[in-house]
Amino acid sequence: MSSRPRAHIHLSSIAANWQAIDRLNPTATTAAVVKADGYGLGAAKVSRTLARAGCSTFFVAHFEEGTALRQALGFGPRIFVLNGPTGSHLRTYREADLTPVLSSEEQVELWARAPRGACALHFDTGMNRLGLSSSVLTHRRNELHKLQPVLIMSHLACGDLPDHALNRVQLDRFTEIASAFPDTPASLAASSGCYLGKAYAFDLTRPGIALYGGSTPPETVRLEPTVTLEARILSVFSARAGESVGYAATHTLEQNTTLATVALGYADGIPRSGGNTLIGYLDGTPCPVLGRISMDLITIDVSKAQAEAKSGARVEFLGPHAKLEEQAARAGTLGYELLTGLSNRVERVYP
Structure with a gap:
């Protein structure tokens, strides 16, 4: 029997989560963000499942992700490439029917010279990460309109903080930008933005982590877990009070303890910061991680699950x-990092 860790990917739960988000804003189209290989769960299988559930619009980060997704889905669904075009890929964008998201004036100029195809325009409304400045509307409005964009979009910096003042600031700024393109669909909300209400939904929402069971939805929205990560116990043994566990002896046992060593570590994508904080579950019984997480191994306290x-x-x-x-909070990180960090050493299983 292999000692490799396994990630059971529950595709039906991903579809159910998409449907739950879709019901939140019934007047908007609900897309799906499947970048980073479907947040580590397999973009091809995830996207085909979502397409069968009714999703027809997808977002990836890179051109190469877009071409792979087109092969998986065939022609028909719209695929947006968030990082936009480079000169070497312009013809393939058209051949693969990919829609670049233009986020800089350089990309606008590049696409204006390309064999014409659909594009989206991304405006920065306060995140200061990526996007066109609203000032381009004062001196390049005609040029932007000539591109005939199929989507105008922006991205919330604090969507996961519902009461943050910047949300309203960005909403107002984006509303003004979108008004310059009255006949073009607009999109502001990613996963957490979908929970902020109808005003933020516009014409299209872009859930990502929520599809995979992450984010913090309101009580009225139930998201299903979409991955079960399991690792095999290699050994079970007893250790005495006063002894230490793991590298650098960061945990000292206060009492005699039954320990188990599990074939899982940071080479599999479990953050090293989860030492002494993460919890494993053995047949539903919580078994705290003791000591540091090493490359291939984790030690847990199985005193309450000895049978x-x-x-x-x-x-x-x-x-x-x-x-x-x-689990992400225990390791001082986010669900995004836990999912996308799962390495190729973890066997993906699709029940």
């Missing part, structure tokens, strides 16, 4: 008990 703690048993580190955002 189940046997070599070969599998411990849940993400799933129905080990909830994505709760």
Whole structure:
């Protein structure tokens, strides 16, 4: 039996989460962000599942992700490439029917010289990360209109903080920008923005992490866990009070303890910062991680699950008990990083 960790990907749950987000804003089109290989869960399989559920618009980050997704989906669905075009890929954008998102004046100029195809315009409304300045509307409005964009978009900096004042500032700025393109669909809300209400939905929403069970939805929205990450116990043993566990002896046992070492580590994508904080679940029983996480191994306290703690048993580190955002918080990170950080050493299983 292989000792490789396994990630069981629940495609039906991803579809259910998309449908839950879709119901929030019924007058808007609900797209799906599948960049970073579908947040680590397999973009081709995830996207085909979402397409069957009714999704017809997808977002990726890179051109190469777009071409791979086109091969997986065939022609028909709209695929936006968030990082925009480069000169070497212009013809392939058209051949693969990919829609670049233009975020700089250089990209606007490049696309204006390209074999004409659909594009989107991304404006910065306060995040100061990526996007056209609204000032381009004063001196390049005609040029932008000649591109005939199929989408005007921006991105919220604080969508996961519903009461943050910048949300309203960005909404007002984007509303003014969108008014310059009255016949073009507009999009502002990613996952957390979908929870902020109808005003933020505009014509198209772009959920990403929410599709995969992450984010912090309101109580009225139930998202299902979409991945169960399990790792095999290699050994079970006893250690005495006063002894230490793991590299640098960062945990000292206060009492005699039954320990288990699990075949999982930071080479598999589990953050090293999760040492002494993460919790594994053995048949539903919480088993705290003790000591540092090493490259291939994690040690857990199985004192409360001794009957189940046997070599070969599998411990849940993400799933129905080990909830994505709760585990991420224990490691001082986000659900995004836990999912996208799963390495290719983790076997993906599609039940």
